[in-house]
Amino acid sequence: MTEIKVGIIAAPSFPMQLSEKLSADLPSTLNRALEQDITWNFQCVENPLIGSAEDVNKSLDFAKSIQDEHQWDYAIVVTDLPIVEGKKVVVGNLDEPMGTGLVSIPALGFIRVKQKLKQCLLYFAETVYLYHNEQDKTKRNLNLSLFTRIKPEHTILDEKQENDMLTEDEQEEGDQTSHSKTTTKFILSPLIISWILLLAGMIRANQPWKEIPNFKKIISLSFATATYLTIFSTPWQLSIEYSNLRFIFMTTLAIGGMVLWIMYAHSLWEYPTTMTTRTYRTVYNITTVFTLLIIIVLSYLILFALLMISVALFVPNDLYNMSTSNEGTRTIAQFLYLTWFVTSLGFLAGALGASVENEQKIRAMTYSYRQRARYEEAKRWEASNYYSSDDTNNQSQSHN
Structure with a gap:
């Protein structure tokens, strides 16, 4: 056979x-x-x-x-x-x-x-x-x-x-x-x-969902900040007064601000160098932004789910009615709006000064970083092969 x-x-x-x-x-x-x-x-x-x-x-x-x-x-x-x-x-x-x-x-x-x-x-x-x-x-x-x-x-x-x-x-x-x-x-x-x-495909190859554990510090600090905000009555009233457009704007600002901060704090943007062409550099940067955006959105949703529990525990219905203009039983929509409000506020205020769990892994997520690592390894590999071939030739000449 x-x-x-x-x-x-x-x-x-x-x-x-x-x-x-x-x-x-x-x-x-x-x-x-x-x-x-x-x-x-x-x-x-x-x-x-x-x-x-x-x-x-x-x-x-x-x-x-x-x-x-x-x-x-x-x-x-x-x-x-x-x-x-x-x-x-x-x-x-x-x-x-x-x-x-x-x-x-x-x-x-x-x-x-x-x-x-x-x-x-x-x-x-x-x-x-x-x-x-x-x-x-x-x-x-x-x-x-x-x-x-x-x-x-x-x-x-x-x-x-x-x-x-x-x-x-x-x-x-x-x-x-x-x-x-x-x-x-x-x-x-x-x-x-x-x-x-x-x-x-490049975003898929980065596997952004597997990087969530590296954002535990950001999620925990955001959760602590947002939970602290839920004990005050001002966010309760603001969540009633704000329009849907303002809520969307706050969410966009929180997520976009986090993406920009992580890009800046960890130097994830690829600048012009002799190692990469303009086409590849543009593709790398777009991939990095969207990969990071997916990670931040997933972190935001995790924070939202955690804060639903916090709001349910720390905001009693009677106290909510006394401190706001709401009358009657608090509705599910009001509960979700309050959670949405403190999630955006906590994510923006509590996490912008934080760093990721493992900076090395976050950088390895970007194509440009992996490219530089491969260039360095390739140079070491070529150098080792060059010197080994020289040694072989010298031994052969010495033998002759």
């Missing part, structure tokens, strides 16, 4: 989690699609050095080196970095002769990411298998259906371009088999929808 080893080189955190969950289901699905009995062996390897967003195409070359190291037949990179070329959003790259592929998770959007990634991995593995076994590709049974049209674009390197990609040793030996002449890029379209999917 034929055995094929496929390596999945995943970025840390979300890409690695998805890859590990999918690896067990891929072999049976592939055999059904190919109508063959093949032993597929999928192995997941976590590696942060799969390239930066600006140089993401080099990930295929890096994947080839890891593929040779582990003696895999094929290698597929799964990254949480976006791929943008011009104004086009790229879902992934595929080099069939080399047996390497690349999938960008952000391009898969916000929902059904797991199913979409599974489709990509299966499609890439089937395509490379059909290519290397010289079978008719029109018999392919797996498709890429991502709710939008994906357009494959083939890039053919001429002999000069291919020769420039080779090392000096390969050029001297005439080894032209180690690099492919054709690569395929999968472009997401239409244009507007593709950018919406990209931003939504």
